[in-house]
Ligand code: ADP
């Protein structure tokens with residue numbers, strides 16, 4: 001029941017910057033993994049390779065056993081991914097962005113409409129239902145982005161700094177929603193975060209990255225014994 005298997009992953013950008021250096025890790029079904037490390041450590045690079053947005057220089061990435069470096073088109077079928085800037089959705093309203101993402105994931109019109117309505121209610125997004133994404137605050141854009149990740153009940157969620165720009169109330173809502181998703185549907189979750197204390201209540205395992213290298217990959221409890 002391994003979801004992701006990463007083996008010897010190395011990324012050297014065109015400017016010769018080695019952003020990931022021989023990273024190997026496995027994520028099992030139902031695990032919630034937090035990626036921690038200083039700015040520039042290579043966290044986003046790792047995630048972007050795992051979702052097929054950046055091509056690895058070396059190494060292997062398997063998703064449910066499939067080689068997704070060769071077949072990155074398979075990734076969106078299983079993985080909900082959201083990063084800072086939903087550029088392609090900028091001109092859509094909050095509702096349209098969530099609904100259209102559901103449609104792109106194969107939902108019927110009625111199912112996508114129902115799910116978008118439920119997510120807007122669950123995440124208190126009524127205020128931005130009819131507002132264009134480009135006219136929203138950073139925090140509102142993040143919450144709509146979060147809703148687009150959730151629609152369609154994909155088995156894997158990957159989130160890069162999901163709590164950036166959110167106030168404490170919104171952050172709690174996001175953590176609660178992720179915890180519930182994991183508990184009820186067994187959703188596997190990988191997230192980058194700086195909010196270690198908040199993440200601790202949701203995260204099972206932590207991957208610590210520095211200078212492109214994986215320094216530790218263990219349960220929160222085990223890591224605490226070491227520091
Ligand atoms: P983090 O997410 O941990 O802040 P990143 O993965 O964004 O780290 O970046 C790791 C290193 O790779 C940094 O030194 C960054 O400047 C560099 N980097 C990231 N993207 C690129 C790119 N497209 N081209 C060149 N260097 C990059």
Ligand code: ADP
Pocket residue numbers: 040044
């Ligand atoms: P993050 O770490 O969250 O990716 P950054 O601000 O570091 O955010 O990077 C924003 C974008 O710029 C990313 O797409 C990244 O790949 C790219 N980038 C980062 N550093 C460099 C760099 N040194 N050269 C070229 N592109 C870079």
